[in-house]
Amino acid sequence: MSSVSLSRYLIEQQRVHGSIPPPLRLLLEVVARACKRIAISVGKGALGGVLGSVGTENVQGEVQKKLDIIANEVLIEANEWGGHLAAMASEEMDGIHPIPNRYPAGEYLLLFDPLDGSSNIDCNVSIGTIFSVLKKQREDPSVIDPVCEADFLQPGRQQVAAGYCLYGPQTTLVLTVGNGVAIFTLDREQGAWVLTQDRVRIPEDTREFAINMSNMRHWAAPVRRYIDECLAGKEGPRGKDFNMRWIASMVADVHRILSRGGIFLYPWDKREPDKPGKLRLMYEANPMAWIIEQAGGAATNGVQRILDIQPRHLHERVAVILGSKNEVERVTRYHTEAA
Ligand code: AHM
Numbered sequence: 001m002s003s004v005s006l007s008r009y010l011i012e013q014q015r016v017h018g019s020i021p022p023p024l025r026l027l028l029e030v031v032a033r034a035c036k037r038i039a040i041s042v043g044k045g046a047l048g049g050v051l052g053s054v055g056t057e058n059v060q061g062e063v064q065k066k067l068d069i070i071a072n073e074v075l076i077e078a079n080e081w082g083g084h085l086a087a088m089a090s091e092e093m094d095g096i097h098p099i100p101n102r103y104p105a106g107e108y109l110l111l112f113d114p115l116d117g118s119s120n121i122d123c124n125v126s127i128g129t130i131f132s133v134l135k136k137q138r139e140d141p142s143v144i145d146p147v148c149e150a151d152f153l154q155p156g157r158q159q160v161a162a163g164y165c166l167y168g169p170q171t172t173l174v175l176t177v178g179n180g181v182a183i184f185t186l187d188r189e190q191g192a193w194v195l196t197q198d199r200v201r202i203p204e205d206t207r208e209f210a211i212n213m214s215n216m217r218h219w220a221a222p223v224r225r226y227i228d229e230c231l232a233g234k235e236g237p238r239g240k241d242f243n244m245r246w247i248a249s250m251v252a253d254v255h256r257i258l259s260r261g262g263i264f265l266y267p268w269d270k271r272e273p274d275k276p277g278k279l280r281l282m283y284e285a286n287p288m289a290w291i292i293e294q295a296g297g298a299a300t301n302g303v304q305r306i307l308d309i310q311p312r313h314l315h316e317r318v319a320v321i322l323g324s325k326n327e328v329e330r331v332t333r334y335h336t337e338a339a
């Protein structure tokens with residue numbers, strides 16, 4: 001059978017399932033093309049002069065790496081002129097980026113974490129790009145007010161597409177448009193995305209967890225209880241041994257969970273009691289939560305489904321617990337029992 005390209009996959013989704021209007025399909029193709037360009041820069045590493053920091057901080061006070069900035073610029077340049085977007089928002093920019101007047105504007109809103117796993121860039125460990133697409137919702141479409149931050153503040157269940165690109169030993173694009181999860185691998189010789197897995201399913205049970213254990217002393221009781229029980233192994237209440245993996249690139253940790261199951265936690269902790277968590281709701285948690293749910297897993301912040309959270313700010317943070325369904329439900333139950 002001939003291989004299925006990203007374009008063919010998207011056209012068939014549109015034809016058979018009606019889940020992708022043409023402007024959304026074209027927008028996703030542009031995002032995928034931008035990811036190819038980012039993959040080239042990532043692959044060059046020191047030879048391309050792209051490693052190291054630039055000496056600036058983003059809106060969250062994190063030091064920006066050269067590749068954070070490069071990836072952000074590539075995504076903006078690639079997506080500005082196509083006519084499908086009203087605006088973009090990025091983890092690396094303070095405010096939204098409306099489409100400049102010299103280009104036609106469309107109805108979609110694109111959000112991204114241009115380079116996730118920044119601490120891994122300089123040590124040649126897998127990193128990625130995460131993206132989410134929303135549609136501008138206006139009660140009266142004839143009102144043509146300029147696009148603003150409030151247009152972006154939609155719960156994750158309203159996403160119309162979400163995905164990530166993982167720059168690892170292989171470059172992989174993972175995508176959902178609400179009809180399951182598809183994985184494409186970059187064929188470097190052809191420069192083409194080839195469908196390598198469709199209808200991905202995450203096992204409901206697992207013996208593997210991913211959490212930054214160095215924060216253990218700061219966790220809340222329900223998270224501590226869950227991890228303590230995992231660590232107790234066969235002799236403990238779970239009656240089985242658990243393995244642990246932590247790559248510190250959410251894209252890579254989530255990809256492992258899509259491949260073989262597992263649970264990922266970045267919980268609230270008492271170092272920053274006023275912040276719900278480290279990860280960003282709109283650039284990281286929402287797209288990953290939808291992908292995980294579309295593959296049969298679950299995603300909560302401990303008390304609520306992530307996709308139901310009503311965002312109040314663009315750069316809002318959230319606690320994240322996602323992966324194999326039965327484990328996520330267990331951690332969520334521990335939170336309810338402790339409340
Ligand atoms: P980034 O977007 O600045 O790279 O930060 C997000 C990353 C996630 O990819 C990862 O899960 C987490 O931060 C790692 O945090 P830690 O350094 O505490 O292990």
Ligand code: MG
Pocket residue numbers: 091113115116117284
């Ligand atoms: Mg990130």
